[in-house]
Amino acid sequence: MIRAGLLALVLLAAAPAAAVQPDEVLPDPALESRARELSKNLRCLVCRNESIDESHADLARDLRLLLRERLVAGDSDDEAMAFIVDRYGEYVLLTPTTGGSNLLLWLAGPAMLGAGGLIAAQYLRRRSGAGDPAPETLSEADARRLAELLDR
Amino acid sequence: MIVELGHFALVLALAVALIQSVVPLIGAQRRWGTWMSVGEPAAITQVLLIGFSFAALTYAFVTSDFSLRLVVQNSHTLKPMIYKISGVWGNHEGSLLLWVLILALYGACVAWFGGNLPPSLRARVLAVQGMIGVAFLAFLLFTSNPFLRLAIPPMNGRDLNPLLQDPGLAFHPPFLYLGYVGLSMAFSFAVAALIEGRVDAAWGRWVRPWTLAAWVFLTIGIALGSWWAYYELGWGGFWFWDPVENASFMPWLFAAALLHSAIVVEKREALKSWTILLAILAFGFSLIGTFIVRSGVITSVHAFANDPERGVFILMILGLFMGGALTLYAARASAMEAKGVFAPVSRESALVANNLLLAVSAFVVFVGTVWPLVAELVFDRKLSVGPPFFNMAFTPFVVALAVLLPVGSVLPWKRGDLFRAAQPLAGVLVLSMALGALAWTLQTQRSILGPVGLVLAAWVVLGALADLWQRAGRGPLALRLARLTRLPRSDWGKAAAHIGFGVTVFAVAAVTAWKTEDIRVVQIGETYPLGPYVVQLRDVRDVPGPNYMATQAELVLQRDGQEIATLRPEKRMYPVARMPTTEAGIDHSLLRDVYLVIGDEQAAGGWAVRSYIEPFVNFIWIGCLLMALGGGLSLSDRRFRVAAGARRAAPGAVAAE
Numbered sequence: 001m002i003r004a005g006l007l008a009l010v011l012l013a014a015a016p017a018a019a020v021q022p023d024e025v026l027p028d029p030a031l032e033s034r035a036r037e038l039s040k041n042l043r044c045l046v047c048r049n050e051s052i053d054e055s056h057a058d059l060a061r062d063l064r065l066l067l068r069e070r071l072v073a074g075d076s077d078d079e080a081m082a083f084i085v086d087r088y089g090e091y092v093l094l095t096p097t098t099g100g101s102n103l104l105l106w107l108a109g110p111a112m113l114g115a116g117g118l119i120a121a122q123y124l125r126r127r128s129g130a131g132d133p134a135p136e137t138l139s140e141a142d143a144r145r146l147a148e149l150l151d152r
Numbered sequence: 153m154i155v156e157l158g159h160f161a162l163v164l165a166l167a168v169a170l171i172q173s174v175v176p177l178i179g180a181q182r183r184w185g186t187w188m189s190v191g192e193p194a195a196i197t198q199v200l201l202i203g204f205s206f207a208a209l210t211y212a213f214v215t216s217d218f219s220l221r222l223v224v225q226n227s228h229t230l231k232p233m234i235y236k237i238s239g240v241w242g243n244h245e246g247s248l249l250l251w252v253l254i255l256a257l258y259g260a261c262v263a264w265f266g267g268n269l270p271p272s273l274r275a276r277v278l279a280v281q282g283m284i285g286v287a288f289l290a291f292l293l294f295t296s297n298p299f300l301r302l303a304i305p306p307m308n309g310r311d312l313n314p315l316l317q318d319p320g321l322a323f324h325p326p327f328l329y330l331g332y333v334g335l336s337m338a339f340s341f342a343v344a345a346l347i348e349g350r351v352d353a354a355w356g357r358w359v360r361p362w363t364l365a366a367w368v369f370l371t372i373g374i375a376l377g378s379w380w381a382y383y384e385l386g387w388g389g390f391w392f393w394d395p396v397e398n399a400s401f402m403p404w405l406f407a408a409a410l411l412h413s414a415i416v417v418e419k420r421e422a423l424k425s426w427t428i429l430l431a432i433l434a435f436g437f438s439l440i441g442t443f444i445v446r447s448g449v450i451t452s453v454h455a456f457a458n459d460p461e462r463g464v465f466i467l468m469i470l471g472l473f474m475g476g477a478l479t480l481y482a483a484r485a486s487a488m489e490a491k492g493v494f495a496p497v498s499r500e501s502a503l504v505a506n507n508l509l510l511a512v513s514a515f516v517v518f519v520g521t522v523w524p525l526v527a528e529l530v531f532d533r534k535l536s537v538g539p540p541f542f543n544m545a546f547t548p549f550v551v552a553l554a555v556l557l558p559v560g561s562v563l564p565w566k567r568g569d570l571f572r573a574a575q576p577l578a579g580v581l582v583l584s585m586a587l588g589a590l591a592w593t594l595q596t597q598r599s600i601l602g603p604v605g606l607v608l609a610a611w612v613v614l615g616a617l618a619d620l621w622q623r624a625g626r627g628p629l630a631l632r633l634a635r636l637t638r639l640p641r642s643d644w645g646k647a648a649a650h651i652g653f654g655v656t657v658f659a660v661a662a663v664t665a666w667k668t669e670d671i672r673v674v675q676i677g678e679t680y681p682l683g684p685y686v687v688q689l690r691d692v693r694d695v696p697g698p699n700y701m702a703t704q705a706e707l708v709l710q711r712d713g714q715e716i717a718t719l720r721p722e723k724r725m726y727p728v729a730r731m732p733t734t735e736a737g738i739d740h741s742l743l744r745d746v747y748l749v750i751g752d753e754q755a756a757g758g759w760a761v762r763s764y765i766e767p768f769v770n771f772i773w774i775g776c777l778l779m780a781l782g783g784g785l786s787l788s789d790r791r792f793r794v795a796a797g798a799r800r801a802a803p804g805a806v807a808a809e
Contacts, residue, residue, distance in 0.1 A: 021751070022673045022760050043536045048451045049394055051538065094538025096523070101531040105523045109516040109545050116508045124504065127422060128495045 019054045021061070026068055035068050038077060041094050042067070042084065051094055063088075155220060158208025159299035162249075165201035165256070166289040168194050172259075172282030176275035180347075188271050191278030192263035198285060199256040206240075206253050209298055213240050219305040222246065222298050228311040228728055230699040238322040239312045244446060244462070245298035247325060251442075252288045254326075254333040258362075259285065262337075269358060276344035277337075284336050287469045295462050311699065311728035315387075320380030324373060328400060331370025332438040335403055337362035338410060339435035342428045343477050346484045351424045356417030359431065361792045363414060367407040368783035374400050375776035382769070385734040385749065387454065390772055391660075393542035396454040398521045399441030405514035406434035409507045411783075416503050420492035420565060423504070425485040430511070432477045437514070439470045450525060495567035502560025506553065513549035520545060554608040554657055557650060558615025562622065576618050584610035595666065605661020612654030616647045642789040649782025656775030659768045668765040675758040679710075683765045685746065686710045690718075692750070692759055700724045702735075705750040705759065709739055721750040745769050 020039075026032040036053060042063060044055035052060040052067075063084065070080040084092060096102045172194035179187025212220045213236050216229050226243045227236060241247040259281040266274045292298070341359045345351045377400070381387040391397065410430040416423040444450055447463025494500040520537045527533045558580065563573050588607035595602055623639055624632035668683050679688040690706040702722040709717045719737030726733070739746040744767045751760030 019762075020671055022671055022754075025671060041538070041540055043538065049392075049536075049538075050388065054388060089534065091534045091536055094536050095540040095544075096535050096537050101527065101533065102535070105519060105527075105537070105541075106545075108519040109512060109549075112515050113508070113512045116512055120504050120508050124496050124501055127490070127493055127500070 019056065019060075020064065024061070024064055024068065026072065031068075031071050034077060035064070035071055038071075038081060039064055039067055041081075043092050043094050045088065045092060063092075154208050155212050155217065155299055155301075158205040158211075159297075161201040161208070162205040162289070162293060162299070165198050165205065165252075166286065166293060168198045168201065169282050169285035169289055172198065173279050173286055174282075175279075176282075177279035180272040180275040180279070183272070185271070188275035191275050191282075194282065195256070195259040195263040195278055198282075199253070199260040202249070202253045202256045206249055209246060209249060210237060210240050213237065216309065218307070218309055219301050220298075221300045221302050224302065224306055224309045226312050227309040228699060229308055230728075231312060231317070232698055234319070234322060235312055235317045239316075241325050242312050242316045242321050245292070245296045247329075248288070248292050248296055249298055250326065251329055251333060252285065252292060254329050255281070255285055255288065255336060258334060258337050273344055273348060273355075276347050277340045280340035280343045281336065284340070284473070287472065291462075291465050291469065295465050308728075311726065314700070314724070314726040314729050314731050314733045315384065317699075317726075318380065318384065320376065320384070324376040324380055326373075327369050327376060328373030331366050331368075331373050331407075332400070332403060332441065334362065334366025334369055335407060335435045335438045337366065338407075338431040339473075339477070342431035343480060345428060346477075346480045349484060349487055351417065351428065351488050353418050353421055356414050356419075356421075356427070357792065359427075360411060360414040360418060361787055363407055363411045363431075363434075364783050364787045367404070367411055368780045368787065370400065370404050370407060371776055371780045371783065374404060375773045375780070378776075379773050381454075383736055383738060385736055388539075390663075390769070393520075393539045394452050394454060395450040395521050396445050396452040398517050398542075399444040402514045402517055402521075403434055403438040403441060405510050405517070406430060406437055409510035409514075410434050412503050412506050412510075416492075416500055420494065420500055422490045422492035422494065422500060423507075424488040424490055425481075426507070428485065428488065429481060430507070432474070432481060433511075436470070436474045436477075437518070439466070439473065440518075442466055443470060444521065450521065492566075494565070497563065497568050497570050499560065499563045499565045499568070502556065502563050505556055506560065509549050509553050509556075513546055516545050516549070517542065550657060551604075551608060554612050554654070557612055557653070558619070561616070561646070561650065562619050576622050577615055580611060580614040580618050583614060584608075597665070599665045601661050602665035605658050605665070609654040609658030609661070612657065613651045616650040616654070620644075620647045640789055640791075642786045642791070645782045645784070645786030645789065647782070648785055649779045652775045652778025652780075652782060654775070655771050655778060659771035659775060662768040663766050663772070666767045670763040672761060673754050673756075673758040674761045678758075680761075682746070682763045684711060685716070685765075687748070687761075687763060689759065689761065692753075695722070697724065699728065700726045703750070705737070705748075705761075707737060707748050707750075707761070709746055717746075719746070719748050721748050723750060740770065742770060743768060 020036075026035060039053040040051050042052045044050045044052045044057055044060040044063070046057050046059050047055045050060075052063045067080055067084065070083050075083065081093075090097060096105060098106050172191060175194075176188050176191035179185070179190065209222075211217075212223050213227055214233070216223065216227060216236070218224050222243060222245050226239050226246075231239070235242075239246075241250045259278060262269075262274065262277055262281065266277070269277070338359055341355070341362065345355055377397070378390045381392065381397075382390040388394065410427065413423050413427045413430055417427050443463060443466040445452075445454075446466060447460055449460065449463055492500065520542055523537045524535060527535050558577055559570075559574055562577065563570075584607050587610045588603040591606045592603040620636065620639070620643065621632070623643060624636045626632075670680070670682055672680060674680060674689045676689055676692060679686050681687075686709075688708045688710065690708055692703065692705045695702045695704045702724045704720050704722045707719045707721070708715055709719060717739040719739055721737035722735040724733045724735060725731075734749060737748045737750075744765055747764040747766055749762040751762060753759055
């Protein structure tokens with residue numbers, strides 16, 4: 001943890017550059033916009049939770065260039081991402097895959113909504129069907145008192 | 153000397169908090185009036201002691217007392233005065249002192265304004281508040297003492313992290329903490345009610361203002377933080393789903409759910425045990441947030457002063473309070489029997505749906521935030537969960553909330569007829585769809601995001617207005633307008649907060665869908681087009697700052713040959729901290745921001761310049777302010793001042809409605 005922090009600090013101090021540099025931009029705007037979209041989904045490995053699209057670090061720049069190289073070479077989006085994930089591991093993906101244990105992550109929301117919805121539906125049924133314990137009509141004493149008040 | 157007194161006051165505050173957490177609790181159990189009444193003076197003494205301690209630390213920062221370790225690590229004589237003061241909470245120890253100060257302040261507020269609470273409830277609330285105080289004061293004194301001295305003081309300090317040298321630091325953390333810590337009040341009330349064994353409409357009426365206040369502060373705090381992250385480069389823009397951002401967002405979502413469910417408790421005496429659970433969870437998530445921010449177990453762009461050992465201590469506090477409260481809840485919640493009966497189509501049901509969506513969306517944010525940790529510990533997979541996941545997983549909840557909101561808020565209590573209640577909304581629906589269609593035809597991209605955002609926002613905003621208009625009753629225009637001005641403040645508050653929500657939804661969709669970006673190398677004197685504007689790079693020069701060196705560019709923004717603004721983005725180097733920062737040049741206006749950033753000088757001549765047009769971006773924060781304003785209006789409603797006290801006159805008697 002401390003070492004990663006120090007590394008990030010050194011890199012920050014050494015490279016005050018902004019994110020995507022003008023010399024990285026591809027001449028073909030369609031290809032470039034694909035590269036931008038993909039790089040928003042790739043993590044800068046030496047930074048604190050930044051995508052390579054925004055990072056200042058040299059390593060992020062290398063990854064941006066690598067990604068563009070693959071796209072220029074004719075890779076599809078999936079192929080280019082697979083190429084990078086093969087080399088850097090799934091840690092580099094900002095959108096986790098849906099495979100294996102990650103299914104839990106993706107299904108957590110819908111499952112919770114389903115379970116919560118069932119509980120809520122049951123609660124609503126109880127609230128409406130439980131019959132009214134308090135009678136809607138007034139008791140005799142109250143009715144008399146009301147009549148008195150109204151007459152006054 | 154003053155510093156030692158501050159240190160001593162802090163130790164004394166711990167002792168007072170111990171008394172406050174024990175004596176009133178026993179008093180309330182045994183019905184001993186004198187023991188119960190210890191709570192108020194203890195709470196007031198505590199805030200005075202911690203306040204003095206905070207003032208002493210501020211004094212040390214202002215006078216640059218470099219015999220104090222904390223001052224050495226976070227200050228410098230050349231630093232401007234405002235950052236010497238805000239630097240007090242620009243670090244772990246000082247910010248924790250601010251945390252306990254605010255905690256004590258809320259406790260004292262119970263003593264000051266809690267006159268109309270039943271004595272036993274007040275004593276128990278103060279005792280629980282005192283317990284939280286004990287835990288955090290002990291944490292502060294034993295692991296993160298801000299008053300540690302150095303044997304050999306250095307000549308000067310190491311300066312505050314340059315990213316934090318910004319007016320944002322002066323306002324963002326205090327508001328955020330007022331919100332975070334304010335939720336401790338809801339927690340204390342919930343635990344006190346569980347000990348008392350009763351929750352009634354009056355309880356709902358007491359808890360709601362505290363939750364509202366905390367939520368308003370949290371809203372402002374998050375909005376300020378988001379704005380700061382927007383104009384400060386390297387923080388990922390207005391919202392990044394960073395763990396630290398999520399840490400503040402989860403309690404916000406729970407607080408929003410809580411303040412809606414407390415309405416049902418207050419007006420209909422239903423949802424009692426759920427509201428208690430929400431109150432416990434809301435504060436629990438604010439503790440989880442504290443843990444995430446300070447332990448450093450999850451990496452974040454905003455992290456500062458991480459220390460895993462402190463994390464263990466916070467985890468213990470979290471386990472103690474959540475474990476205790478939830479055990480108590482399990483034992484006592486079944487005693488909270490609901491009274492109100494309502495049909496499946498009713499305002500109550502709509503609020504249940506609101507709570508379901510808010511709570512589950514907070515749960516989704518939580519799972520996404522801790523998943524990297526879980527995956528590594530349990531499944532041995534090192535992976536990341538970033539903004540794309542949250543955008544995908546969270547957005548459906550916002551959409552569902554926005555779709556349901558106008559319908560739910562026009563439904564009557566108890567039972568309603570969906571078609572009759574929704575009739576006034578028919579026009580709103582048609583108008584929103586038409587607006588969306590217009591945006592769809594006008595925009596140049598094919599993204600559906602912008603138009604959909606507009607439809608939802610118009611539906612929410614116009615729906616809130618239609619609801620208000622409906623409340624003005626029937627009759628001639630003048631009469632309706634007159635009735636409108638006499639509506640309770642809480643009705644206006646509701647409308648304002650819902651409109652704010654709609655405005656923020658629209659702005660987020662609009663800026664995400666319609667943003668323009670341009671990256672290029674520009675020679676000095678050269679011009680380039682940017683959307684409808686032309687930008688000229690006039691000059692780049694070195695400018696000295698008080699404690700940094702800046703490279704400043706002068707860029708002129710023109711439209712149709714007219715100069716609109718001159719922007720001066722900077723790159724700064726802070727020599728003491730040896731850290732560079734980048735300051736953007738922004739031309740703010742209501743409908744769009746022009747955002748310019750100067751990059752590096754290129755080897756072949758010229759400078760890298762990045763330019764953005766951010767449409768409607770300021771409405772993100774205008775929407776947040778409207779939400780906060782709505783909360784404030786609701787807070788000032790007459791019933792919180794008048795009706796809450798009514799119970800003292802007739803104890804035990806609770807109005808049915």
